[in-house]
Amino acid sequence: MFTLRPETNDDWWEVEALYDLCFAPGREALSSYRLRDGIDPVAGLSLSARDAGGILAGAIRYWPVRVGTAEALLLGPVAVHPTRQGEGLGGLLIRESLYLAVDQGHERVILVGDAPYYGRFGFALLNGVEMPPPTNPERVLGFELAPDAWAGVTGKVGRYA
Secondary structure, X not given: OOEEEEOOHHHHHHHHHHXXXXXXXXXXXXXXXXXXXXXXXXXXXXXXXXXXXXOEEEEEEEEEEEEOOEXXXXXXXXXXXXXXXXXXXXXXXHHHHHHHHHHOOOXXXXXXXXXXXXXXXXXXXXXXXXXXXXXXHHHEEEEEOOOOOOOOOOEEEEEOO
C-alpha cells in the first residue's frame, strides 16, 4: 500500500536522491533538463509515493513547456526505488498524475521514453515535435488529456517562459 501526495519543498532532496539512485550519473546533462532549469515543477502534479512506514518509494514530476506556441506538460522523471520495482508503483504514479492533470485543465503531455512501456498508458509517437538535440525522435511521445489536443501541434519544444 502506497500513499500518493503532492511533492512538497520538504520532499525535494529526498526525491532528488531517489532520481540519482535510479538514473545514470550525469542525468542532469540530458537535453530535457535544459527545459527545466530554473523552473518549478507543476504544483499538484509532481507526486511522491510513500510506503506504510513513510519511506519514499517513488516520485514523478511534471514541468511546463511549449511545443511551438502550444503549452504542454513535460513528464519526467518518474522513478521507483529499486526495492519497490515490479509492484506497479510506476504505473500508479503515471495514471494518477494524468487524472490530476485533466482535473487541472491541462490538454497535452510530452515525454522522452520507451514506447513499449509508455504505450500501455496511451502515449504515442509525436510526429513533427522536436525535442532539443541529441534526443532520439523515436522516443518523443505524447498523450492527449483532451480530445485532439495534439492535432496540428508541431514545432520545437522549448522552455516555458
